[in-house]
């Protein structure tokens with residue numbers, strides 16, 4: 117992985133590729149949104165890279181008997197992201213937003229409370245560890261990682277827009293979310309219902 121950064125004295129990516137492997141607790145799989153999935157699958161196909169993609173976040177719509185897919189995950193193969201080649205990203209210009217935000221990550225503080233933190237297991241920080249203390253102040257993120265912070269905010273926005281889109285579609289009577297489904301009903305839906313991607317930036321779903 118290659119990163120644009122401003123704080124050269126604080127962080128230097130040594131291209132070890134660890135952030136594209138499952139070495140970090142926070143990056144065991146690659147989480148992507150439906151818009152990104154389309155691009156990644158097409159690029160994977162072009163580059164003859166076998167990509168195993170699974171649903172990560174789905175919402176049952178009992179009105180239309182469909183499962184709305186809001187997020188996917190790409191399985192790591194032999195502990196590595198399938199797009200990593202010789203420690204470089206094969207789709208660097210098209211990499212998902214979650215990768216663009218790294219080494220900034222989201223960590224759960226307490227119940228449903230999240231904070232922005234640095235992935236300090238990243239080898240790039242070991243060279244200047246003493247500086248990391250500076251990051252107890254949140255303004256340091258903006259100072260040293262402005263573009264990564266922007267991408268991380270995009271992730272937050274995306275998650276919020278998924279919920280807003282669902283609420284909007286339900287209030288317009290287009291869908292009925294199946295929060296009252298039993299476990300068995302949900303299991304059957306997972307097995308039998310067709311899937312529709314939930315695109316948050318268009319009227320389609």
Ligand code: SF4
Nearest residue numbers: 129130132133135238
């Ligand atoms: S883990 Fe850190 S140093 Fe290694 S490739 Fe990723 S960003 Fe660079």
Ligand code: SF4
Nearest residue numbers: 136197199200205215
């Ligand atoms: S898509 Fe690229 S940057 Fe993201 S985990 Fe895979 S190889 Fe790394």
